[in-house]
Amino acid sequence: MPAPLIEMRGITKSFGAVKANEAVDLSVAPGEILGLLGENGAGKTTLMNVLFGAYAPDAGEILIQGEPVRITSSADALAAGIGMVHQHFHLAPRLTVLENLLIGIPGKSGRIDRVGGLARLAEIGRQHGLTLDPDLPVSALSVGEQQRLEIVKALFRGARLLILDEPTAVLAPTEVDGLFSALRSMAAQGLGIIFISHKLNEVRALTHRCTVLRHGRVAGRVDDPANTTSAAMAQLMCGHEIVPPARGPSTPGVEVLTLEGISTSQHSGTPLRDVSLSVRAGEILGIAGVSGNGQRALAEVISGVRAPDAGQMTIAGQKVSRFSPREVQALGLGRIPEDRMTTGLVTNLPLADSMVLPRIGTAAFSRKGLLKPDAIRAFAEAQIKAYDIRCPGPMTRAGALSGGNLQKALLARELAFDPKVLIVSQPTRGLDIGAARFIHEKFLDMRAKGCGIIVIGEDLEELLVLCDRIAVMYEGRIVGTLDSADATIARLGLMMTGAEGHS
């Protein structure tokens, strides 16, 4: 094995009382793709931010080609040849691709070196197949293109080590293939790569070696990921075995949600066209489809955020008349929105406040227009305990929680009031196996209790495990509904391209 390109030794980093990293060792050789695994909150991002100079470690050292170096800022890290693609991109949407690339790069005779920048961009494009239009504003790029820009940005500065923090979480399957071939091409040219992911099949396909973190410590290493089972890796990550949830036979009851001929008009997303569906008590209905085919409009109509132009909706047998979130909620609908941070919680308020927000006016949390802070706090504390939400306490800023813990908080908030129908979008996006497993179990519990659940998702494997029936959306219509016993990934995939299915 060649001498390590980068070595981290004994890295320790705490945030207040939380030990995010404790005595972590890690090394990457030139040309090597190292997988960094761990559940949410295991400390992967923190460790990489230490390497990239964004966080100062409390203890430990970093060696580059055997020489100890001090990295105290991202400028140091860049100078040492370390580039990082953050999970949340570090781009300015209103500046152009080229401007985002040239930030921090010295100019030529006092001006931005546009010509040099274009040449270098073209060269990187040729080398790794990463092409971008230099003069588009970043806001016009797709998520995949933004990620490409982040990678190009690192290469632009001559990175010899590239860190990617959960790069595939935001990509469609076809985009993942493109990313992997670019990463393999870079590794073949001697770059070291650190690849963070929850998705074990991806890790097994791409990486040469893995380091697994659990609760901030190294839980183990995998020397031959391709020939190690996902189950074995999952066990290293979680510290215990993970068995997929077993969905018992369903005993669906009465219809708790029906949509009849719902259409919406043109708005920011794809509108709905004559959508009819129904969910019965004790049943999980999946909505599959490539994102952007009307799923957002569907979720918005069902949660009362948007009124349809035509059609009728009933919840628990009652007709929805005014389409407001308050009305549908009063009828018994619970909702977990797609974007936890923007529509889910108020990130700058204490977690406790966000957890009662939809029901803040009810007698449980207020009286005569005044809040009952003790009741709110007690409720939040109870849910934090019941759902094992990892956070310093109910008064923590909601935005400081990790994705998995946020999702648990949202779930706790909705399930505490025994909804008759629950609508969730992308329930486990970005969550690790353990957290996803937890969420799935809760759904199945609710199903057993007679709640009707709609799961809107892109991950077909997840839908097949979870759902009793799966409807497929294409261009704002439901093109077909399958019993999950008859559904296969291939068949759903075909329907997702618009081919008619069988009802």
Next chain:
Amino acid sequence: MSAVFEQIFQVGFLAAIIRIATPLAFATLGEMFSERSGVLNLGIEGIMLLSAMTGFTATSLSGSLWLGVLVAVLTGMLMGALHALFTVALGLSQHVCGIGVTLFSSGLAYFLYRLIFGQQSVPPNIKGFETLPVPVLSSIPVLGPAVFNQFSLVYMAMLAIPLAAFVLYRTPWGLSVRMVGENPRAADSAGVSVIATRFQAVILGGALMGLAGAFLSMAQFNAFTFGVVSGRGWVAIALVVFGRWDPWRSAGAALLFAFVDALQLRMQASGLGHIPYEAFLMLPFIFTIVAMAVMSRNAVAPSALLKPFRREER
């Protein structure tokens, strides 16, 4: 009525617009640099007043106009640095600190002025800047005498506009300013110091506000009075929004405001005497409010405006 209009629209009118626009252009560009880096500077009103005072005093004591301008600029830079210290280095509220800087600078200006000049029945004045015709250009009919027979500070303002646009859009530093104003984390991870860039932008902004103050007390009024700024700083803040944080548009906004202001001055002086002059005085401000309401609907502020940057926070 036509007589009134004739009285209003003369060569002198055009010249007046340019003269009124000059301090606004400096101030607006200054505020724009600060805000583009993510720092709202509500200290502008006070900074202009204090600079007007220090510049006037330096000239009055030394007899050198350019020394006065230099002192005014340095004053602006110093107060800019003070604002940056609070808001950028310490990450305190930009609103509160800005108002604090305005109150402090205004108080300091009054205090120092009294200390130096005492109580005088006739306020002291200086021999301020004189107009400096540009050879050849000033002999263009109508435009020449109005635009090219002005104070040298006016020419500086004219040059400052394209220069500001060049710096902001064409230089690496300008790119850094825009980036720290949009996404400081992105700038930080690209190796750009957010703190240093914001300090520099706010201090540069202060220097331009200082020039605005110097123009008022050393070219326009040739004296320092407590009403010498009288809201021009606040107007500049509105003009930045109106100009959508762009140097050219901001300067254009300043020019438009100056047009309305010059118009109301002429109307006051003209035969419309039966209308109380306060009504005319309101005009430019009504214009500002209306213009803001109409034009700034889809103006988008720099994304990181008002947000302090702390690296390890998420």
